[in-house]
Amino acid sequence: MNATMKPIAPEALAANPFELIGKQWMLITAGSKEQFNTMTASWGGVGVLWNKPVVYIFIRPQRYTLGFVQRESHFTLSFFGEEYRPALQLLGSRSGRDGDKVAASGLTPVFTEMGNPTFEEATLVMECRKLFDGTFRAEDFADVELRDKIYPNGDFHHVFVGEIVGCWEK
Numbered sequence: 001m002n003a004t005m006k007p008i009a010p011e012a013l014a015a016n017p018f019e020l021i022g023k024q025w026m027l028i029t030a031g032s033k034e035q036f037n038t039m040t041a042s043w044g045g046v047g048v049l050w051n052k053p054v055v056y057i058f059i060r061p062q063r064y065t066l067g068f069v070q071r072e073s074h075f076t077l078s079f080f081g082e083e084y085r086p087a088l089q090l091l092g093s094r095s096g097r098d099g100d101k102v103a104a105s106g107l108t109p110v111f112t113e114m115g116n117p118t119f120e121e122a123t124l125v126m127e128c129r130k131l132f133d134g135t136f137r138a139e140d141f142a143d144v145e146l147r148d149k150i151y152p153n154g155d156f157h158h159v160f161v162g163e164i165v166g167c168w169e170k
C-alpha cells in the first residue's frame with residue numbers, strides 16, 4: 001500500500017458521496033497478485049447496515065469483474081483525482097477479458113496488507129469485506145417502468161454489500 005496514504009475512519013470522511021461516487025467515479029477491484037480485475041463504477045453508496053459501516057455496489061452480469069468479486073472474500077473501492085478520468089474512462093469501456101486494460105490505463109497496481117488489489121495513484125481507498133451478494137429480481141421492482149427502461153434485456157445488477165474494514169486517504 002502507498003506509504004503516503006493515511007488510515008481514516010470511514011465515519012470521518014468529509015466527501016459528499018453523491019460527488020464521490022456519482023461524479024468522481026470509482027474503481028471496483030478484486031482478486032489476488034496473480035490475477036485481479038477492475039472496472040469503473042458510478043452507481044453505489046456508503047452507509048450503515050447491520051451496525052457496520054458499509055458500501056453498496058452494483059455489477060451487471062456481463063462484467064468480467066463480477067466473477068472476481070463473487071470469488072473473493074474482499075474487494076476494494078479506489079477513488080482518484082480528476083487527472084485520472086481518462087484512465088477511469090478506459091477501465092470502464094474495455095473488458096479485462098480482452099487484454100491487459102490495467103497496463104493500458106497507466107495505473108500502478110498495489111496490494112493492501114491483506115493482499116487486496118488497489119492502485120498507487122488513488123487518493124482514497126476502501127477495503128471491503130463482502131457481506132452480501134444478491135441480484136435484483138424483476139418481481140421486486142415497485143417502479144416497473146424504471147425496471148423496463150434500465151433492464152430491457154433482464155440483465156439485473158448483482159448487489160453487493162461490503163463492510164468497510166480499511167479506509168485510507170492521501
Ligand SMILES: Cc1cc2nc3c(=O)[nH]c(=O)nc-3n(C[C@H](O)[C@H](O)[C@H](O)COP(=O)(O)O)c2cc1C
Pocket residue numbers: 025037038039040041042043044058059060062063064065066088089091092093094095096097
Ligand atoms: C462512468 C462509468 C460508470 C460505470 N458504472 C458501472 C456500474 O456501477 N456498474 C456496472 O456494472 N458497470 C458500470 N460501468 C461499466 C463497466 O465499467 C464496463 O462495462 C467495464 O468495461 C467492465 O469491465 P470488465 O468486463 O473488465 O469488468 C460504468 C462505466 C463507466 C464509464
